[in-house]
Every structure is written in structure tokens, then in C-alpha cells.
Amino acid sequence: MSTARTLPVWKSIDAPPGGWSVPDKAKSLDVAVVGAGIAGLTTALSLLREGRHVAVIEREGIGAGETLRTSAHLSNALDDRYYTLARQHGKDGARLAAASHAAAIDWIESLCRDGVHDCGFKRIPGYLFTHDGDVSVLQKELEAATEAGLEVAMIDAGARAPGMLGPMLRFEHQARIDISAYLRLLAHEVRDAGGVFVRAEVAGIEGGSPCRIALRGGGTISARTVVAATDVPVHDTNATYMKQAPYRSYVVAGAAPSDLADALFWDTGDPYHYIRRYRDEDGADWIIVGGEDHKTGQDDDPTAYARLHEWTLERFPDAGPFTHAWSGQIIEPIDGLAFIGADPDHDNVFLITGDSGNGLTHGTLGGLLVCDLVQGRDNPWAGLYDPARKPVRAAGEWVRENANAALQFRDWLRPAAIDRTDEIPLGSGAVLRRGVHRIAVYRSGDGELHAFNARCPHLGCVVHWSSEEKSWDCPCHGSRFEASTGAILNGPAGEPLGRMELKE
Numbered sequence: 001m002s003t004a005r006t007l008p009v010w011k012s013i014d015a016p017p018g019g020w021s022v023p024d025k026a027k028s029l030d031v032a033v034v035g036a037g038i039a040g041l042t043t044a045l046s047l048l049r050e051g052r053h054v055a056v057i058e059r060e061g062i063g064a065g066e067t068l069r070t071s072a073h074l075s076n077a078l079d080d081r082y083y084t085l086a087r088q089h090g091k092d093g094a095r096l097a098a099a100s101h102a103a104a105i106d107w108i109e110s111l112c113r114d115g116v117h118d119c120g121f122k123r124i125p126g127y128l129f130t131h132d133g134d135v136s137v138l139q140k141e142l143e144a145a146t147e148a149g150l151e152v153a154m155i156d157a158g159a160r161a162p163g164m165l166g167p168m169l170r171f172e173h174q175a176r177i178d179i180s181a182y183l184r185l186l187a188h189e190v191r192d193a194g195g196v197f198v199r200a201e202v203a204g205i206e207g208g209s210p211c212r213i214a215l216r217g218g219g220t221i222s223a224r225t226v227v228a229a230t231d232v233p234v235h236d237t238n239a240t241y242m243k244q245a246p247y248r249s250y251v252v253a254g255a256a257p258s259d260l261a262d263a264l265f266w267d268t269g270d271p272y273h274y275i276r277r278y279r280d281e282d283g284a285d286w287i288i289v290g291g292e293d294h295k296t297g298q299d300d301d302p303t304a305y306a307r308l309h310e311w312t313l314e315r316f317p318d319a320g321p322f323t324h325a326w327s328g329q330i331i332e333p334i335d336g337l338a339f340i341g342a343d344p345d346h347d348n349v350f351l352i353t354g355d356s357g358n359g360l361t362h363g364t365l366g367g368l369l370v371c372d373l374v375q376g377r378d379n380p381w382a383g384l385y386d387p388a389r390k391p392v393r394a395a396g397e398w399v400r401e402n403a404n405a406a407l408q409f410r411d412w413l414r415p416a417a418i419d420r421t422d423e424i425p426l427g428s429g430a431v432l433r434r435g436v437h438r439i440a441v442y443r444s445g446d447g448e449l450h451a452f453n454a455r456c457p458h459l460g461c462v463v464h465w466s467s468e469e470k471s472w473d474c475p476c477h478g479s480r481f482e483a484s485t486g487a488i489l490n491g492p493a494g495e496p497l498g499r500m501e502l503k504e
């Protein structure tokens with residue numbers, strides 16, 4: 001069970017090298033890293049290299065969360081723009097952010113260079129172009145990004161990109177990678193350094209000396225240090241969920257047009273679009289195009305992929321055919337930077353969350369930063385990414401996102417769109433009203449009905465049906481649940497949807 005049904009272009013990785021260990025083999029640990037995405041594996045490898053004994057606890061598979069749903073740009077030209085970051089974190093903060101993401105790309109590059117197999121890593125330029133011809137945004141970003149230390153220039157057309165007639169910003173030293181090959185490399189390195197992979201779902205984490213990890217289905221593991229690298233924390237912490245917002249993001253991939261440059265391209269729209277070229281292990285060239293983001297659980301829109309196709313073909317008529325379409329969850333921190341460091345609610349527990357569209361570099365620098373913190377070393381990035389920080393200069397965004405979440409409770413007052421289960425088509429779901437309850441009902445392909453309490457176990461919003469991923473998605477903070485079992489796909493909910501008996 002991955003976090004979504006749609007299939008990305010990347011190869012899946014079922015098991016870690018050497019296979020899974022059972023939880024009994026890891027009753028008492030030095031460091032437990034929860035989550036085998038890019039953040040968890042980088043953390044595990046960094047701590048193993050320091051001589052620590054580390055186990056990675058993962059409920060599903062290597063990269064089975066959002067990492068294998070990425071488009072795999074590696075960039076320190078951050079999505080949220082340097083003129084915004086400088087306003088929210090000061091010019092020194094913007095410089096530190098740029099340096100930390102650059103360091104993450106360097107770290108990935110050096111691991112790939114020394115690795116046992118090719119991960120398709122290549123340094124390429126990145127181009128930011130306008131979606132509406134407003135060049136003043138580029139000018140502002142040019143000044144702010146230069147001040148933050150990036151090598152960037154305004155160029156006239158020159159690279160094959162949408163909007164290629166207008167000027168663009170060209171950022172040097174960006175990169176791309178085959179994320180599946182890279183995760184396999186990371187997992188090999190973790191195993192070779194003595195790391196252990198445990199297959200289990202964590203149901204709770206309690207800080208202390210030692211920390212206690214409760215496993216779903218029974219059993220506990222204790223560890224001196226726990227790193228929660230589950231994309232969004234699923235244990236009981238209030239540190240971050242009100243400071244970040246969940247978005248669904250869409251991607252399509254197909255045969256690349258021959259004249260598409262090997263570069264990263266993204267526009268200034270909101271939501272924005274991006275393009276990259278990718279050569280797979282068999283030598284096939286792909287165009288990957290993404291965007292059309294919307295808030296999770298809100299504005300369910302099955303036409304997102306069609307719009308991406310149309311947008312691409314308007315610019316590249318010979319692109320395709322498109323063979324892949326998938327979506328994933330992006331967690332947007334309201335001040336543009338991830339939350340990485342000590343969990344203020346639990347002693348000896350560390351968090352890596354708030355990845356945003358730059359989650360591969362956020363996850364990597366997160367691993368390096370948490371390693372320093374666990375080892376008791378100073379790190380210049382620590383204050384910038386501290387999960388306990390108050391994003392005072394992003395107060396407007398904070399109010400907007402939380403007002404939007406609060407507004408979703410109005411669902412409790414609304415009538416249900418349908419009343420009877422026989423109105424639910426095969427392979428679809430709907431929320432029904434029964435007295436004071438809301439019941440989330442899914443009719444699977446064989447006609448069987450699966451009914452759950454539609455109250456999100458996180459803070460009680462009513463979940464919505466996602467027609468595109470066939471899941472139950474919470475419009476408040478983005479928890480997602482599997483249609484026929486109610487199992488957690490994405491946090492912050494720490495409990496699955498409760499089953500309910502269905503009476504017509």
C-alpha cells in the first residue's frame with residue numbers, strides 16, 4: 001500500500017537490500033528512524049557513519065511515501081522565491097537557506113559519485129519563466145537570489161522552454177536524478193554501514209529516556225533517540241500541523257520531444273507548472289510535467305491530468321504519447337522552509353517535516369542537520385529550521401491557512417449530497433448522513449460496501465472522497481485514508497478511520 005494508487009514513472013522498491021527484520025530483533029535501540037523516504041534514509045546513513053546503531057522502521061517499502069512520487073528536480077532555486085524568503089527570514093536567513101540546499105545537492109552528488117551504481121545524477125541549469133509576461137517578478141527574484149548567493153542571470157530566449165520568447169532567469173548548478181536508483185543506493189549504503197530495516201507501522205511515539213515507540217497491532221520498541229521522518233508527524237505532537245498546509249500535486253510523463261533541453265523549467269504561476277527531461281536506465285527519454293496543485297480534500301478535480309496534457313501540448317506539440325499520470329502530497333510550510341530539529345513536545349525525538357516542492361533537498365539537509373543535533377554538534381542551519389520557531393513574519397499566511405482549515409468544519413452542518421448507498425457507483429465513495437453521524441461509504445469494484453466513521457481521527461473534520469486517488473482525504477490538515485480499509489495513507493492523523501455498521 002503506497003500513499004496513492006496512481007503509478008509514477010519511477011521503479012518501485014519492494015524490499016530493502018538484505019530484507020526486513022522483525023520488530024522483535026529491535027526491541028531496544030540506540031537510534032530509531034521512522035520512515036524510509038529520502039529524509040529517513042539520509043538521517044540513518046549520516047548517523048551510522050558517526051558510529052551509531054540505527055534501525056529504520058517503515059510500514060510499507062523504501063520510498064513508498066512521497067519520495068517515489070516526486071519529479072526529482074534538485075534545486076536550490078527555491079519554489080517560494082528568495083524575495084519572499086528574505087522578507088520572512090531576513091537576508092542572512094535566505095543566504096543560509098540557499099547554502100543548505102546547495103550543500104544537500106553536493107551531498108547527493110558525492111554519494112552518487114562514489115556509489116555502486118549510476119543514479120542518473122547530472123548537473124543542469126534551471127530556468128524560471130513568466131506565466132503571464134510579467135518580467136518584474138523575474139527582476140525581483142534575480143536581485144534577491146543573487147544576494148542569497150546563487151549564480152543566476154537574466155537571459156533572453158535560448159533554451160527550449162515554454163514562454164521561450166520572453167526573458168528567463170537561468171540558475172546554474174541545479175541537478176536531476178533517477179530517484180528510484182538513488183533510493184536503492186541509499187538503502188544499500190545504510191545496510192552496508194550496519195543499519196537494520198524493520199517492517200512495522202508506528203502507532204505512537206513517547207519521548208523520554210528512553211523513548212517508547214508503540215507499534216500498530218501490538219508491541220513496543222524503545223530507543224535512546226527517535227527521528228520521525230514520516231513526511232508529516234503521525235505521533236502526538238502539536239509542533240507543526242498548524243504551521244504547514246497539505247496540497248495535492250499532479251504529474252504526467254511521456255516520450256520527450258527531441259528538442260527539449262536537459263534542464264529544469266518552472267514558471268511563475270500560482271499554482272505553477274514545471275518541466276524536466278529524464279533519461280531512464282533503459283535509455284528512454286521522458287518529458288515530466290507537473291503542477292495544478294490544490295489543497296488536499298478540497299476541489300477534487302479529475303481533470304487535472306487533462307489540463308497538464310493540454311498545457312504541455314500547447315508548448316510541445318510533438319510531446320508524448322503520455323503513459324504515466326500520478327499525484328502526490330506536498331506539505332507547504334507557511335514561511336517557506338521545512339521544520340527540522342527537536343520535537344518541542346517530546347524529549348529525544350526529532351522531526352523532519354514541511355518538505356514543500358523542494359522536499360528532496362529539504363529531506364537531505366534534514367538528515368544532515370538532525371545528525372549534528374543528535375551528536376550534540378552546533379549546526380548553522382539549526383535556528384532557521386527549528387520546528388519550535390514562530391513564523392511571525394508570515395502571520396498573514398498563517399491566518400489564511402488556519403481560517404481555511406477551520407472553515408471546513410461547516411461540513412458538519414451541510415446536508416449530504418446523496419442519501420442512499422445504491423446511488424454510489426462501483427469504485428466510488430460518498431459521505432452519507434445518519435442522525436448526528438457522517439458515514440464514509442466506498443463501493444469496491446466487486447460491489448461490496450465499506451463503511452467508516454467520516455470523522456477524521458486527527459481533529460474531527462469530515463473526510464471527502466477523492467475520485468482521482470480513490471481515497472478519503474481530510475480537507476483540514478491533509479490526512480488521507482485508504483478506501484476499503486480506512487488505513488492511514490498520510491498524517492497527521494495517528495489512527496485509521498473507524499469502521500461503522502451501515503444501516504439503510
Ligand SMILES: Cc1cc2nc3c(=O)[nH]c(=O)nc-3n(C[C@H](O)[C@H](O)[C@H](O)COP(=O)(O)OP(=O)(O)OC[C@H]3O[C@@H](n4cnc5c(N)ncnc54)[C@H](O)[C@@H]3O)c2cc1C
Pocket residue numbers: 034035036037038039040057058059060061062063064065066067068069070071072073074075200201202203229230231234249250251290327328329330352355356357358359360361362363
Ligand atoms: C508530485 C510531487 C513532485 C515533487 N517534486 C519534487 C522535486 O522535483 N524536487 C524536490 O526536491 N521535491 C519534490 N517533491 C517533494 C519530495 O518528493 C518530498 O517532499 C520528499 O520525497 C519527502 O520525503 P520524506 O522522506 O520526508 O517523506 P516520504 O517519502 O513520504 O517518507 C516517509 C516514509 O514514512 C513511512 N511512514 C509513514 N507513516 C509511518 C508509520 N506510522 N510507521 C512507519 N512508517 C511510516 C512512509 O511509508 C514513507 O515511506 C515532490 C513531491 C510530489 C508529491
Ligand code: FES
Pocket residue numbers: 456457458459460461474475476477478479491492493
Ligand atoms: S487532518 Fe486534521 S482534522 Fe483531519
